[in-house]
Amino acid sequence: MTKTIYWLKGLDCPNCAQKIALKINDLDMVESADVDFIRKKLVVRHEEPDTGAIDYSVRAIVNKLEPDVQVLDYSQKDEHEHHHEHEHCHCDGHVHSHGHEHGHGEGESHTFDIARFIFAGILFALSKILPFELPCKILALCAYAVAGYDVVISALRNLLHGEAFDETLLMFIATIGAVALGYYDEAAAVMLFFQVGELFQDIAVERSRKSISKLMELKPEFARIIKDGKETKISPEDVSIGDIIIVKAGERLPLDGVVVSGRSQLDTSAITGEFLPVSICEGSTVSSGCTNLEGVINVRVSCEFKDSAVARIMDMVENASEKKADTEKFITRFARVYTPAVVACAFLLAVVPCFFLGFSQFTKWLYRGLLFLVISCPCALVISIPMGFFAGIGGASKKGVLVKGAKSMEALAKCSAVAMDKTGTLTKGSFCIESIVPSGISKEQLLEYAAFAESGSNHPIALSIIKEYAKEIVSDTVEDIKEISGHGISCIYRGKAILCGKAELLEEKGINVPQCESENTMVHVAYDGKYCGYITLGDEIKQTSKEAAAQLSKLGVETVMLTGDREKTAAAVAAELGIKKYYACLLPENKVEKIEELMRSQDGRPVAFAGDGINDAPVIARADIGIAMGGLGSDIAIEAADIVLMNDDVLSIPRAIGISRKTMRIVKENIVFALGVKFAVMLLGALGFAGMWMAVFADVGVALIAILNSMRCSKY
Structure with missing residues (x-):
């Protein structure tokens, strides 16, 4: 599968983004196409290795739907954004001037729009002040033309392209209908309000983009x-x-x-x-x-x-939008049905009552039908939902938590249980030697056997033993090193076999291991088939582990500890941290089994697993939400994870859950608010209690409020 990424320079309308994605998805050669409105990024996945045909088709579709949007290679994005530029892009009929983008204030970049809207406002005010009817109508029409000429041009162009449910066309029909009905001043006022609302919406989106883009300023220049x-x-x-x-x-x-x-x-x-x-x-x-x-x-x-x-x-932040949450997918599907349904309702509202009440009232019901057209655009949802997720992901990254996409953010918000590895996750993973207990040999000899055996491993226990030995290890004297996952290590040292690890490893080879009791981790050593003693190691618990477990409990999230350590060691750590459920003596495959068992017990709610080692990668990949300790964690574990904790602090887990829940709460607020206002205004309009002003607020005003609300996701 080949992935081609484009930058849609000048894309400033979520509906345009939706239309572009849908048209490109209809191409036979395309597996999938997604437009990230926030990043202005188009990702096309296709099986054809030759991108020439794809490139031609993509550019043709974008040029047809949005001729003022430039299709560039995504690698050119940074280069273009660092240069002073001046451009005008028509988007849903509104001319957005983006000169000085990423370099100067939005006020400068929208100077032309502001000037013509002020002029249109003056014309409209004069139309309301002058006492003569004809000049007032002319002034109102002039105000309409000055404020909305670009909407009219865009609407007619989109009509020729077959875009029947484009917002500009709906606004054009609604306002021209108002003019036809004799509401000259209302048509002018609505168009002016719509355009000013679009301007404020555009400024809010650009500011949000810049705020989010600050996350990408980590890249060093030299x-x-x-x-x-x-x-x-x-x-x-x-x-x-x-x-x-x-x-x-x-x-x-x-x-x-x-x-x-x-x-x-x-x-x-x-x-x-x-x-x-x-x-x-x-x-x-x-x-x-x-x-x-x-x-x-x-x-x-x-x-x-x-x-x-x-x-x-x-890379994680840049590509986060490719993993869409179920909420985003639902809104995308909803938007495709919602606008045509509202247009159909508008037509029925304008026509059907006349059959029962008489066609003498057609003008009244036509006006109410026009209100439905104004309300129908789902911009508030299409913009605010992905922006909310993106802001939430950005806010998490500022706290050292990298979330690989909105899908992971949504799953984390629903998380009901978190299982954690012990060593390196709940504990520091840096062992210190507590005691060396030889059997039939000296302490020095026992430590030497253990150090030479462990010289082929990078496990924290091995590194601690090698550090304690503090002498040069001649690699030529050690042969045939084999690490037995979850058990220990074997090798040939000076022609004799060494076994180093759990008691079970030695017993499998027929070596008798005496009963030993200790709360610390024990490493048993045998040389040439004879038991030589054991070494105990202590692993210090992280200072924040207890608090993390307590915070997870407050969030209603169950904490479970999984470890390969002995029962007694696991019990002591779990008791100190206040963790009620734990499983000890687990091999990597046993951890996978326990995660699957835990997932079955949660009634379909997501289960997370946090770990740091290579042996944790299978469990991280199997869990609903894989969490890797990024600073010290292995590359394999990080690659398999959905979430990476850059500070290796388990306290970041409840913090990440808190951020995800806040993000989902705000996303749901936007959905309820946007749909609630729209349906309320539709009902009021149908009953004759709402005018064009209220209808435009239900469109542009609601979108603006939802955008501003989405940016709260970045604060925690």
Whole structure:
């Protein structure tokens, strides 16, 4: 499947976005097409590897439906947005002037529209003041023409293109109908109010876009390296793994890496949402997107820019809109049926009563039918719903929580249970040796056997044992290292077999393991078929784990701990954290079974799983909502996850649920408010208690309020 992405420059109408997506989806060669109105992004998925035919068809459709919208390669978006430009795009009949976009105030960019609306307003005011009927009618018509000439042009053009349910055409018919009925001043006033409302709506959308776009400003513009003895600025994409980059005070780290010299404080808030500075020194691991607060540090690059923390965040936020929530899909389907249904009702309202009450009242019922036409546009829903999800995702990212799409946001809001891995999630995952208990050999010998066996693993337990050994491990002396997932490790050391891990691993090989009791993690060691003793390790519980469990309980979310540790260790950790349900001695496949069992017990409500290790990836992928600890977590776990916690803090889980629930609450508010006002005005209009002014408010005014309400999703 090939994915082609376009930037629809000048797209400023949600209905236009809907129409474009529907027409492109009708193409035989297209698997699916989605338009992200917020990002002005068109994503086309197709099986044909040659994009030439797709490109031609897409441009033809967009040019037919919206000739003033430019179709550009999405990679050109940043380049265009950084330049001063002046353009006029007709959208639903309203001329939106977007010169100075992303560079100057909206007031400047809409100067022409504001000037002509003021002029139209003066003409309208004169039509109401002058005492002569004919001049007043002429002035009212002039006010109508000045305010709405672009609506008329767009309506006629759309009619020729067969777009019968376009908002501009509906507004044109409604106002021309008012003129035909002799309501000159009302037609002018309604058109003026409609256009001013569209202007305010357009400004609100642009401000929302700019607010959301700030999330994408993490990308660094350059990286400093020493080349030919001179300090040089190059693009972060051109830096190679192993290069040394220089980061001065006040600059943002362009790439991930390890500090090789210098000491400083880092502002990590852009990545983790935490505002307290973090101290770093030689050997510290640092992430791109963080800001160096003091001095100069030299950093050895550990990955290419495309794999860095910044690139990962940008990719998730940029592509979040591709995973649409069920609510968004419903609104899209609803909008396709809603407008034609309202138009049909308008026709019936204008005609049917006349058969019963007499055609002498046709003028009255025609006017009421025209009100339905004005109300029919579903802009309030089509704009505000995706904008609400996008703002919610953006707000979560500012708190260090990356949500991969509206679908995940919606599922998280309904989450009823969260299962968590213990090591590295609820605990720090950095073990320390509590005791070394040999059997028949010295402590030093026992630690040596364990360290050489664990030298082939990057598990936190293995790293802790190797650190405690603190001597050079000669790799030539260790052979045939095999890691047995969930059990331990085996190898050949100096020609003899070593087994290192759980008691079950040794017992399977016929080695007798004495009964040992400890609340800490135990690693048993056997050499050449003989039991050599055990090492106990303690894993410190994260400071925020207990609070996270308490907050989840307040949210009505059940917390479950899954761990491969022994029953006694798991019980002690669960008791300390206040977690009532836990499962111990689990292998990776057992964790999947427990998640499936938990999902069956929740009556269809989503279940989340949070983990950090490679062995957690299958469980993260299987859960309804997979949560990965992003800062220290493995790339495989992050790839499988729906949500990534950049600060590795489990307290971010209840925070993310809170953000998702607020987002869904606001989305539902917009749906209820928009539909409630529209249906109420329709009813009042049908009964003769509403005029054109109220009808226009039900269209443009409601959309504006819904847009402003959606932006509350970004605050938490």
